[in-house]
Amino acid sequence: MSVTLKDVAALAGVSRSAVSRTFTEGASVSAKTRSKVEKAAKELGYSPNALASSLTTGRTKLIGLISNNFHNPIFLEVFDQFTRALQDRGLRPLIVNLTDETEPANSVRMLRQYSVDAAIVASSTLPPSFAKAFHDAGVPVVHTFGRSATSPEVHVVGIDNVECGRMAARELVARGYRRVGYLGGPQDATSAMDRYRGFMEEVEKHPDLKVSHSFAGAYSFEAGRAEMLRLLADTPADGYFCGDDILSIGALSALRDHGLEPGKDIGIIGLNDMEMSRWESIDLTTIHQPIKQIITASVDLVEEMLKDPERYPEARIFPCRVIERGTLRPRP
Amino acid sequence: MSVTLKDVAALAGVSRSAVSRTFTEGASVSAKTRSKVEKAAKELGYSPNALASSLTTGRTKLIGLISNNFHNPIFLEVFDQFTRALQDRGLRPLIVNLTDETEPANSVRMLRQYSVDAAIVASSTLPPSFAKAFHDAGVPVVHTFGRSATSPEVHVVGIDNVECGRMAARELVARGYRRVGYLGGPQDATSAMDRYRGFMEEVEKHPDLKVSHSFAGAYSFEAGRAEMLRLLADTPADGYFCGDDILSIGALSALRDHGLEPGKDIGIIGLNDMEMSRWESIDLTTIHQPIKQIITASVDLVEEMLKDPERYPEARIFPCRVIERGTLRPRP
DNA sequence: ACAAATCTTGCAATCGGTTGCAAAGATGAG
């Protein structure tokens, strides 16, 4: 079958310990032994069994990557970045695709069975308690795109959703929209509610505004489109903050169906700045979320937790900024 | 730290073997022992260490999932389906994100270090030799979206790309397009070349047709758009087969920029039928690739290989069909 | 109630590595 430590040791004429040591960083082996071992290893095509060694070292370099967002195209970018960032640092992503029914306890158990060194919960819709379940089970965890808090119970990396809500509201107001609406993600998503809070907080400073809000059933094209179609059937607002680019794109599709020109007849501002928003046919004005930095920071935190598991939970919140494109009328 | 077999055995007052046996299917344990053990296990919150047991059983239930397609939105659907299909059967996906430089040897080594039970290469752009490298290293492998062959060297699941090329050509001809073009993916992608072959084979039956072809730099929106813009600068064809929906969508964007109406001025037929193609603003006529069936079949094959590693390589090829939408003029 | 057949159970070896410890070897100072 597969070649083991013992085989290499036999061929090289040294003890198993010697072989083990040549493959572990910073162990004491003479140059002579090392070269004998390396020669034998190459000859046999040996490579150490990571799982077996994890038994004694207690480190698997496996990182659980948990998400429930397999329908928002932004998550392909997220997975791309996460998987690369992890493997660049010698860590291996073990994916968990949360379906609606899966309860936290299940994923926690599963990831513990595989002795993951840490877990990353990548979702803006899961509650802080979900991430906390890992922490409580002794699995270091960072909640990426999680709810920001001044004293979080687990590491959180993401943006200030409330502030983004305000930012969007300010932007609509500054461009002279007077009937403004919030079109958010599902009401049980923490991100949707936080963005809503910020939005309302800001618009309430302007008593002359007419304000409305509604929530789509999911962060998806279809949900955004359906919700906007519903709004258009009645008296719509003239400027909307859509809680996510994919909702915005759905909403844009609804507008065009009604022969309305986005940015002229009705304004839309999104959130995320995903690749697609840049497409000429979409050209969405949106709030940029610095995905790359967020992911790098998340993986940084994972590494730091591996060094010091007792590390005090921290929130790393990144600033967002408005990206000017074609779906809002210009500032006066 | 974490609770082990021994702890449970001690608390339950039985041997370690007894505990192990209550947790392994079909082992011989009396009802009495079993209940004692289960009680103790629950009390301690014990769950067996999958990695430790893999040492003796030789099964990790880890499946390597290897891809280089992190920019085509269809792959979010693919990942969604794969991860669910695997975890529904108690298997765990270990992701490898192939960047351009990564050579096969690296991923093979890495996955062997983690003793994956099998590997799935999910890519239409990688050559058969890539998948074969896993096979040669003793890792059971299935190449999903791989090149179909009558006697493949490894399991292949996918579609007949040559036939899809023919199908697209027939469709264009039947609808009266006389100047037809192939706009394919990168030339080093096997799928792009196979689709090209089929397309040419079919159009060459009609000597009166004017035929052209070109290849985009990647399977991406930007590449499709760029290539179509280039074509429009000269004398474009009147009907195109774009080798992938995302290329098509890029091409459509280029057409609209030039004030051309897809389906009227210039016809486009894609391949994949990804979610986005259904969007009203895109409404792409395309060849449907049965992703779900392909993935289910791939995971089926994985399971069968686990039972019988010597299984003879097999190609499972699924039929495709044209989905009529708005980017080709109707058949006469 | 007894022998034979069938179940259960614990012992101990094993999977592929790692690591503390003490002995052996190398190096340097005097």
Place this chain on the structure above:
DNA sequence: CTCATCTTTGCAACCGATTGCAAGATTTGT
């Protein structure tokens, strides 16, 4: 050249499980 010091090495125990085997416990048949 001797002794003290620092490296290198192999032994053996261990990580957390599984499993063949033989002994002990139960069940079954008569």
